[in-house]
Amino acid sequence: MSAPPLAPARPRRDTRRQARRDARRVSPTRLTAGTLVVWLLLALASVAWWPVYRDQGMVVAALTAVFAGTVIALLGAVFRLPTAAVAVATIAAFVVTGVPAAVPGGAAGVLPTGQGLLDLFSGVALGWKRLVTISLPVGTYEALLVPFFVTLLVATVTGVSCATRASRPEFASIPALVLFAAGVVVGPTRLDTSIAVGVALTGVALVWALTVRHARRATAVARTIGAPVAVRRSVLRPALVGTGTIVAAAVVATGLGLVAPPTAARTVARTDVVKPFDPRDQVSPLSGFRAYEESTAADTTQLRVTGLPRNGFVRIATLDTYDGVTYRVGGSDGASPSGTFERVPTTVEVRGVRGSTVDVGVTVDGYSGVWLPTVGDLEQVAFRGPDAERHRSAFFYNAATHTGAVVGGVRDGTRYDLRAVVPDQPTDEQMAAARPGDAVVPSATNVPDPVRDTVDSTAADAQTDGAELVAVIRALKRNGYVSHGVGDDRVSRxxxxxxRIQELLTSPLMVGDQEQYAVAAALMADEIGFPARVVMGFTAGGDSGTSPSGQGTGDGSGGSGTTTFRGSDVTARIEVDTAQWGWVMLDPNPAVREIPDEQQQTPKPVTRPETVVPPPPAEQQDQDQQAPPQSDRDTPDQPPLWLQVLLAALPWIVGTLGFVALVLLPFAVVLVVKRVRRRRRRRAATARGRIIGAWDEYRDALLDRGQEIPAAATRREVAIAAPGDAGTGLAALADRAVFGPSNADQHAADRMWDAVDSAIGHLRSGRTRRERLRTAVSTRSLRARRPQATTPGPVSSGARRPAGAPVGHGADGDYDVGRLAERRSGPDEDRGNL
Structure with missing residues (x-):
């Protein structure tokens, strides 16, 4: 008696349809719980973005994005909308709500304007780069809220959709983790985001994953046994145990983070991004110092400043890199903190500075150059006039050196208002007790030996580093004479x-001006151990001991008075970093006095032979010979907006394509393996091998389609369970090829493969594109278990299994003669079915 045929398995398509119908009924509990958990995760993740904006506009953008994203995701979950529909709805919500929420300056009430929409879409591509090249916080400046808004909107839609309709709701925490990581990457270098926030976010995500996993397991058990299970025992108890473990680990991690916080600055995007303004490309303003003292420029008005305190100092630039040729900004390799200039959106955060706040108005009247004159530690700048918008978008600032720059330069008529903190300065007695600070400045190179000799000879009796510094500053003021080398002045190179510094320190008469004295003082301070830098700017009288060169209205004491600075008011000072007061500005310039006759002076003793200073590198000489900053250097025009958008979007497009290729790689490998397998089967060495390979191809197609085929099923059993009638004839022809009395020929093999191709095509008919795609990339046929093989040969139709012969598959994956005899399904029964 032949074995009973297998019952046809229920098609997986019907099973999936039933599962989809069951999934349409989303429980209110899941909708509510999933939405609330995602809200909590997004709220914690958004904390990482607060140091970037620090403005209530971020709160408005966050609420708008979360509300719009939640509505879209819930509608998609309730009505089971396809992914494409949810994506289109998300884009529509972004267009409608993006301008009022993320670009408030480009909205007409609650409606977007054309310029607002342009800023919105350009912000998606360009906002990320702008965000990491601008000083923080940015508030609602321009369209810099767009990166946060679009990220939060997408995270909300994705998170709520996963929590309410996905088979694995624990994946809903991934968008919040991505949002948190993005906030850290574009955030400040210092750790403003509390460690506890990151630990709390991770803890909530783990607790959520643990709970939904136990709930899913309890639901599966209830369906299996056909009875409800105890929620407390199957869900609450294990979830609470896991939550306790997570909380304990979170407490330990938070405690370690608070006890031993990171000491070094974080490496984030803004620390490695290429800045749009590089100070090393600019000529050192100190190289053009003498140009201000020329007879034609000395009496020319440069700046008019209102609200400046008495004896106030207007900074042009701070220089911290000396290479034996010139003092400049930015370090030799651009790695110095002074080389990082960022755009200023609204305000500059000033921390730990003790001093007085001043409001200053500046009008440029003759000065020109890329460096913007500022006062003290800048807090806020506001440009005025017809070019205000251009200047604001081109303004860059370095908080480490308090130096501002405008790409393209400023010129006559530029007006702006400053709010700044003027730091309190210690007295000479307090400076004598000062200790060197820990600020990092580039090491000076090619320093002449007389610098060290002068320090040794003038500060030999000093007991402290501060006393040595005060001694060398007093020596410069006492022994030096001022001459600019113009007009009737004494010759001064x-x-x-x-x-030039060696000549200044070794000549019988120390003759020079602020350019040389400031550099010599900075090098000597560095020799003592104080981090030092040169500051060039304007002050009344030019630090030469003369009366102010010009006062317009008022006396320069501050308030509403206007101080007029002319070319002769240019000066240079030094700043040294101290452990007690931070950066302190010192004036090393001697007062203007009559220079005695050089023949009446006794040459200074030199403690060692004069050192021949090696010639500076040719590249640096070329830099020193460049034109002074008074010669405007127009920057090239920026490319059009569409090109900027394209260039900014290109890395994202390439990255997206690379990510898609990486995701599709496993599927491509599956398709290639199946293709190679089919080719190997069709090109088998024998006709019997080709026929058996064709049957295996048909059997694998059934497996990939979702057909349940037991590992011990014969070809006839497989054909009966398969949809349609084509499988019966294929099984009969394969059995004749294996167990028939004669060898199969190539013509039969060709007919077998044509029939298999037709049968596989029939299997694909009536199925959706998605189902055909899933069948093509299915790995069930690659993972199917194959029984151990024996090698059958062609036998007669009446053959029987010898005693002790194994019952198993043949070399081509089918049962041997003994197995076929037991099933009593001889090959002649279905001979005419093909």
């Missing part, structure tokens, strides 16, 4: 290279 310009420049501040190593040879």
């Amino acid at each position: 310009s420049g501040h290279g190593a040879d």
